[in-house]
Amino acid sequence: MVFAKNFEDLEVFKLAFKNSLKIHKATLNFPKTEQFELASQLRRCTKSICANIAEGFGKQVTSKAEYKRFLNMALGSCSETRLWLRYCFELGYINKNDYLEYREFYLQIGKMLTKLKTNSK
Numbered sequence: 001m002v003f004a005k006n007f008e009d010l011e012v013f014k015l016a017f018k019n020s021l022k023i024h025k026a027t028l029n030f031p032k033t034e035q036f037e038l039a040s041q042l043r044r045c046t047k048s049i050c051a052n053i054a055e056g057f058g059k060q061v062t063s064k065a066e067y068k069r070f071l072n073m074a075l076g077s078c079s080e081t082r083l084w085l086r087y088c089f090e091l092g093y094i095n096k097n098d099y100l101e102y103r104e105f106y107l108q109i110g111k112m113l114t115k116l117k118t119n120s121k
């Protein structure tokens with residue numbers, strides 16, 4: 001059961017939103033050739049995590065199954081984010097320290113989403 005009054009109270013949302021903004025800002029420095037490819041894809045999947053948490057939270061009143069479905073989509077976007085971050089690192093668009101930091105945040109967000117989904121009865 002979620003005891004938050006709104007999605008913005010959830011710690012996982014706060015962490016996902018904070019990191020989505022960090023990554024968005026970082027991708028603005030990617031080469032122009034990547035702005036409509038890799039940078040855009042990375043921005044979209046980090047924002048998708050936040051959007052799915054928010055949308056699922058709003059639907060939990062009428063359907064716990066829908067809430068869990070949206071949390072599953074957020075988990076998928078979290079994994080996708082880690083993949084695109086790896087590409088960014090391997091292509092030299094982010095340094096190793098940033099890559100490891102972002103990767104750790106998205107591993108943590110994934111664990112938090114899994115716990116939230118498991119605790120939603």
